Amino acid sequence: MSVLVFVEASNGKIKKAGFEGVSYAKNTADQLGSTVTAVVFGNADGAEVSSLGEYGASKIMHAKGDLFNNLDAAAFTAAMTTAAEKENADIVIFPFDNAGKAIAPRLSAKLKAGLVSGALSYPTTSGGFKVKKNVFSGKAIAEVEITTAKKIISFTPNSVGAKKLGGSATVEDFAPSVNASKIKLVEVKKQEGDIPLPEAELVVSAGRGMKGPENWAMVEELAKILGAATACSRPVADAHWRPHHEHVGQTGIAIRPNLYIAIGISGAIQHLAGVNQSKVIVVINNDAEAPFFKAADYGVLGDAFQVLPKLVEAVKNFKASQN
Amino acid sequence: MNILVCISKVPDTTSKISFTDGNSKFDTNGVQWIVNPSDEWYALVRALELKEAGGGNVTIITVGNAEDDAVIRKALAIGADDAVRINSDAKDSYYVAAQIAEYAKTKSFDLIITGNQTIDYNNAEVGGMIAELIGWDYVTPCNKLDVTGNTCKIESEVGGATRVLEATTPLVISAAKGMAEARIPNMRGIMAARTKPIAVVEPAAISPQIKINVFELPPAKAGVKMIDPENMDELVKLLHTEAKVI
Numbered sequence: 001m002s003v004l005v006f007v008e009a010s011n012g013k014i015k016k017a018g019f020e021g022v023s024y025a026k027n028t029a030d031q032l033g034s035t036v037t038a039v040v041f042g043n044a045d046g047a048e049v050s051s052l053g054e055y056g057a058s059k060i061m062h063a064k065g066d067l068f069n070n071l072d073a074a075a076f077t078a079a080m081t082t083a084a085e086k087e088n089a090d091i092v093i094f095p096f097d098n099a100g101k102a103i104a105p106r107l108s109a110k111l112k113a114g115l116v117s118g119a120l121s122y123p124t125t126s127g128g129f130k131v132k133k134n135v136f137s138g139k140a141i142a143e144v145e146i147t148t149a150k151k152i153i154s155f156t157p158n159s160v161g162a163k164k165l166g167g168s169a170t171v172e173d174f175a176p177s178v179n180a181s182k183i184k185l186v187e188v189k190k191q192e193g194d195i196p197l198p199e200a201e202l203v204v205s206a207g208r209g210m211k212g213p214e215n216w217a218m219v220e221e222l223a224k225i226l227g228a229a230t231a232c233s234r235p236v237a238d239a240h241w242r243p244h245h246e247h248v249g250q251t252g253i254a255i256r257p258n259l260y261i262a263i264g265i266s267g268a269i270q271h272l273a274g275v276n277q278s279k280v281i282v283v284i285n286n287d288a289e290a291p292f293f294k295a296a297d298y299g300v301l302g303d304a305f306q307v308l309p310k311l312v313e314a315v316k317n318f319k320a321s322q323n
Numbered sequence: 324m325n326i327l328v329c330i331s332k333v334p335d336t337t338s339k340i341s342f343t344d345g346n347s348k349f350d351t352n353g354v355q356w357i358v359n360p361s362d363e364w365y366a367l368v369r370a371l372e373l374k375e376a377g378g379g380n381v382t383i384i385t386v387g388n389a390e391d392d393a394v395i396r397k398a399l400a401i402g403a404d405d406a407v408r409i410n411s412d413a414k415d416s417y418y419v420a421a422q423i424a425e426y427a428k429t430k431s432f433d434l435i436i437t438g439n440q441t442i443d444y445n446n447a448e449v450g451g452m453i454a455e456l457i458g459w460d461y462v463t464p465c466n467k468l469d470v471t472g473n474t475c476k477i478e479s480e481v482g483g484a485t486r487v488l489e490a491t492t493p494l495v496i497s498a499a500k501g502m503a504e505a506r507i508p509n510m511r512g513i514m515a516a517r518t519k520p521i522a523v524v525e526p527a528a529i530s531p532q533i534k535i536n537v538f539e540l541p542p543a544k545a546g547v548k549m550i551d552p553e554n555m556d557e558l559v560k561l562l563h564t565e566a567k568v569i
Contacts (some may be wrong), residue, residue, distance in 0.1 A: 109420065191485060199482065298550055
């Protein structure tokens with residue numbers, strides 16, 4: 001019996017959540033006196049793949065080739081089913097990201113394995129198998145018990161962190177005979193901006209306080225020198241000032257970066273629902289009554305058009321002093 | 324095209340979140356219930372647009388008790404043709420998905436659309452489970468959907484890229500931002516909703532797979548530290564030395 005973990009490679013690299021997933025699986029396996037088998041999907045070089053051993057995997061099964069190089073929920077689910085049978089695994093770990101959201105529920109229905117999505121911490125396994133997760137958009141935490149023999153957890157990326165332990169793993173090719181789904185991938189269009197928002201550690205976000213799309217140069221400049229992704233509030237996306245994939249909040253995407261800088265965003269409850277899991281929140285707003293200040297770690301009461309150039313200058317000086 | 328739209332009843336975003344029975348149950352006292360936003364704004368409205376353009380029928384389905392009829396009427400007021408309520412508590416995602424799958428197997432839908440995530444339990448699970456249980460293809464998230472005949476052209480935003488996909492019905496999709504603009508029901512819609520049929524179906528025997536033991540509230544924020552707007556060097560210094568995020 002082993003704990004199975006789903007790992008995705010993209011553009012030849014193991015995704016960050018993949019290392020964290022192995023760490024999550026390792027902790028779970030240690031509690032149960034078991035070992036970790038990582039199933040890697042997608043093309044990546046051997047050294048990159050075998051480095052998962054340093055995070056606690058004992059065995060790595062690598063599924064590569066055209067079928068496994070692009071997310072195909074049906075094919076990946078079938079492959080994970082085969083892997084779970086082969087490894088006699090009762091517990092499967094996924095990251096709660098797009099791939100995890102596409103595959104874990106399918107696998108759960110297929111294996112009749114209870115699923116907890118969005119785990120915040122390691123499970124506890126004495127006296128029932130229990131996992132904590134966010135509910136009500138971060139306004140509460142629930143302790144969920146999985147009551148089936150087989151179990152699936154998808155953990156919130158950036159929650160437990162990847163832990164390098166040393167160690168090594170055996171690596172074997174994994175070529176399960178599964179069918180591709182009938183869905184055709186016609187094209188992949190890269191979105192603008194270098195850093196994908198869902199995975200960004202630093203995010204600079206702006207709202208209606210910027211007064212118009214022509215004023216975003218300052219926001220983009222701040223993001224660029226910080227190495228941050230850009231985001232926006234819903235009214236800004238709805239007014240087409242910014243592309244809607246930048247919209248964070250309850251009906252946009254939920255993010256949990258290390259740093260979230262909100263400029264000219266009042267902090268409506270719907271917006272907070274998408275960002276309140278950020279580790280540190282900085283709010284820049286000229287309205288002392290803006291509700292966002294209550295959710296912030298650092299606040300700057302001032303006009304964005306005055307504050308932003310000063311902040312850009314200060315970050316530039318800081319970066320220069322670090323070199 | 325016959326479309327089944329899965330909706331969930333959730334507490335309004337501004338509801339106070341508190342618990343009863345030794346923090347084991349969500350306190351529904353005084354809670355205003357709404358249709359889960361992505362079920363309504365993206366799944367239902369896009370389904371209606373497809374029907375308006377190409378004909379067909381839009382059916383709403385939910386797993387819930389008689390008190391959920393008020394939320395179902397809201398969705399009917401926006402324009403759905405009819406509704407099905409599986410007469411049971413929504414015990415967990417698997418229970419809900421299995422009930423919907425059992426119902427869908429007895430009908431001939433071309434598309435089943437869910438919202439991408441509910442705002443109460445934040446699971447994003449039901450769509451994928453339905454797809455597996457009835458053996459259909461599944462796309463999540465679906466940010467744009469156009470249908471010609473039985474071909475669906477879909478845009479799915481994943482990890483900083485937009486994947487353009489072509490799929491054929493029958494299909495399960497999970498609807499997210501970009502699919503449609505929210506609609507506000509008009510008086511005619513509200514009046515018409517009163518007489519639209521809600522079929523009440525008894526649940527199939529399905530065992531839930533998880534249970535919530537206890538809720539807790541997240542630790543409170545320490546409080547905001549205000550920084551002089553003239554002194555951004557101070558902010559950068561604190562982000563580096565105190566918060567350690569840059």
